[in-house]
Amino acid sequence: MTNRTFGERARLLVVTAAGVLALAGCGGHAADSGGLAQGTVDSGGLTARERQAAQTALDGLQNSNISFQLLSVTKWVQNVPTACRVRLSSLDPTTFEVYVFWIPWLAAEPYAWLNMSLATDPRKSTFHLGTVEPVLSGGILERNGRTISPGSIDTTLLSRYGPQQAAKGRELLTTHAGDVFSKPGAMCQVLQNGSLRLLPNK
Numbered sequence: 361m362t363n364r365t366f367g368e369r370a371r372l373l374v375v376t377a378a379g380v381l382a383l384a385g386c387g388g389h390a391a392d393s394g395g396l397a398q399g400t401v402d403s404g405g406l407t408a409r410e411r412q413a414a415q416t417a418l419d420g421l422q423n424s425n426i427s428f429q430l431l432s433v434t435k436w437v438q439n440v441p442t443a444c445r446v447r448l449s450s451l452d453p454t455t456f457e458v459y460v461f462w463i464p465w466l467a468a469e470p471y472a473w474l475n476m477s478l479a480t481d482p483r484k485s486t487f488h489l490g491t492v493e494p495v496l497s498g499g500i501l502e503r504n505g506r507t508i509s510p511g512s513i514d515t516t517l518l519s520r521y522g523p524q525q526a527a528k529g530r531e532l533l534t535t536h537a538g539d540v541f542s543k544p545g546a547m548c549q550v551l552q553n554g555s556l557r558l559l560p561n562k
Contacts, residue, residue: 411546418556438465439465458478466516468515469518470493473491
């Protein structure tokens, strides 16, 4: 990681919808119907056709600025996404809400999330990247235990701050999710190339 300030790094990761979906091609994953027969509904409330449409919408982001942002944020916070969720929000026109949330690995890094609304017409899709300043102090305490050493970065693992910090992470995750965890929907996964894959419902 370079030694940029939080604000500088945040500005580097601003997501804009304009031109985001000017893709060289839309090749991608074979759609996973989750083993469903046509017309049946899985435990997440999706039919095989809806699952296929969801994966097609996710595949439409391949090789776009969004794939780049997914990888950039993961590298920035030094942790894989804690949550990735897709929800069918409309059938006419078909629209999917997608939510990806990151809890940082180190105490000095920000929480981050990406909200997407993917429409059949890419020009009507929207994207919003949000970040929250680290909840904890941004540096290492001086020996007096009262002040932060100037220019220092807290390299403590966030997980070492215990249950209260874990609860804070869960609170932030749900605060910015809207209703994306309601049905019909499914969890997703960010792959190493920045692509998104819909996961089968149990």
